[in-house]
Amino acid sequence: MAVRRISIFGATGSIGQSTIDLIRRNIEEYDVVALTGGRNIARLAEDARALRADMAVTAFPERLGELKEALSGSGVEAAAGESALLLAADRPADWIMSAIVGAAGLAPGLHALRHGTTLALANKESLVSAGPLLLETARKSGARILPVDSEHSAVFQALVGEDPAAVEKVIITASGGAFRDWPLEKLAHATLEQASSHPNWDMGQRITIDSASMFNKAMEVIETKEYFGFSPDQIEVLIHPQSLVHALVGFRDGAFMAHMGAPDMRHAIGYALHWPDRRELPVARLDLARVGNLEFKAPDQARYPALGLAYAVLRAGGLNGTVFNAAKERALDGFIDGRIKFTQMAQVVEQVLDRFQQQGGHINAAMTLDNLTQIDHLARIQSDRIMTELASA
Ligand code: NDP
Numbered sequence: 001m002a003v004r005r006i007s008i009f010g011a012t013g014s015i016g017q018s019t020i021d022l023i024r025r026n027i028e029e030y031d032v033v034a035l036t037g038g039r040n041i042a043r044l045a046e047d048a049r050a051l052r053a054d055m056a057v058t059a060f061p062e063r064l065g066e067l068k069e070a071l072s073g074s075g076v077e078a079a080a081g082e083s084a085l086l087l088a089a090d091r092p093a094d095w096i097m098s099a100i101v102g103a104a105g106l107a108p109g110l111h112a113l114r115h116g117t118t119l120a121l122a123n124k125e126s127l128v129s130a131g132p133l134l135l136e137t138a139r140k141s142g143a144r145i146l147p148v149d150s151e152h153s154a155v156f157q158a159l160v161g162e163d164p165a166a167v168e169k170v171i172i173t174a175s176g177g178a179f180r181d182w183p184l185e186k187l188a189h190a191t192l193e194q195a196s197s198h199p200n201w202d203m204g205q206r207i208t209i210d211s212a213s214m215f216n217k218a219m220e221v222i223e224t225k226e227y228f229g230f231s232p233d234q235i236e237v238l239i240h241p242q243s244l245v246h247a248l249v250g251f252r253d254g255a256f257m258a259h260m261g262a263p264d265m266r267h268a269i270g271y272a273l274h275w276p277d278r279r280e281l282p283v284a285r286l287d288l289a290r291v292g293n294l295e296f297k298a299p300d301q302a303r304y305p306a307l308g309l310a311y312a313v314l315r316a317g318g319l320n321g322t323v324f325n326a327a328k329e330r331a332l333d334g335f336i337d338g339r340i341k342f343t344q345m346a347q348v349v350e351q352v353l354d355r356f357q358q359q360g361g362h363i364n365a366a367m368t369l370d371n372l373t374q375i376d377h378l379a380r381i382q383s384d385r386i387m388t389e390l391a392s393a
Helices: 014-025 041-050 061-071 082-090 103-114 124-141 150-158 184-189 205-213 215-228 266-274 305-316 320-336 344-359 369-392
Strands: 004-009 030-037 055-058 077-080 095-098 118-121 145-147 167-174 235-239 245-251 256-260
Touching (some): 004 082, 004 103, 014 266, 030 041, 030 082, 041 061, 055 082, 061 077, 077 082, 095 103, 103 118, 103 124, 103 320, 103 369, 118 124, 118 266, 124 145, 124 215, 124 320, 124 369, 145 150, 145 266, 150 167, 167 215, 205 320, 215 344, 305 344, 320 344, 320 369
Parallel strands (some): 004 095, 030 055, 167 235
Antiparallel strands (some): 245 256
């Protein structure tokens, strides 16, 4: 078997660590080109040494000295900053994991795709903010994007050998997050600690809070449209508290293909790593007799206003996805910093989208990286203004 050159962007995070866990098990099959991280320098250096990476990059230039020190004598090259992330993405590789959190993951992903590298895409913000640009870049170079979000990996797997034109609808499931059973009137008082704990999945803090607010599922609705090209009317969300069925694809003959598995991201990561093969993975096997019951119910729009916003974004098109993503990221920062309440995150995003739509212009500009970057920047400024207004109201 030929050795595969791989890089992991966001190596120190939850998805990055799960990816490393899988790679370590068959390390002789891989040549690790680059690992990137942010502030967790100790983790980055330790993994770069253990995997004998050519290069380790921290996104933050002020941490370069620390990284160099941690890597001294290892032979691993140390680098820092946005430009170093792009240089790492330019290094020849066969497979790259895109698992930086937030919009910072977009530019390295685009660089990798321009070189024709297969991109395993966990960084959902890229697709939400710039789906058409990513797909067009991949089309031009012949690169492949493999979904890593568990719902999209599930849809991707259910579609193997199927005619996409025969699909009637796609259902992605949601656990309902930390507050699915809370009384509605209590939600405004949800604390950061309460929002940061997920009933079924063990994930990074930001995506865990997004699961509680359902912004995570809202982003996945947009991802489903961008990645597979289904219309908003074909995409449905169901609450499924057990998190065992990740998605279902309904076909025109009435059949549903459901994808099931334990809630462990190493399945979707492993599928993308070994695609098109299926290989043994260290994930728990389902014992359905023990599980007994699977429940499904429609999400309550009042509890999860983020979902309605996602469908509005899909119907409006243009650069609304970019605005949505930037406003969501800023609102989440605002909740984490204690500037706004849990329920105000959706208000911020809605008001930013409204203001951009009222202004017109920008929102209908062509989807280029320059336009995206500018809109993203403006949406963050607008979000900060709205958060200040909400805090002083
Ligand atoms: P984590 O917060 O656990 O990890 C994020 C990674 O990005 C870390 O390596 C972090 O470095 C790095 N990072 C943080 N800020 C920056 C920056 N400004 N520039 C470059 N790198 C940065 O996130 P997750 O692993 O949970 O999620 C990663 C992506 O995958 C997200 O887009 C998420 O939505 C998506 N995803 C995650 C799932 C999960 O189960 N966790 C499931 C499906 C999708 P450091 O920690 O060193 O500071």
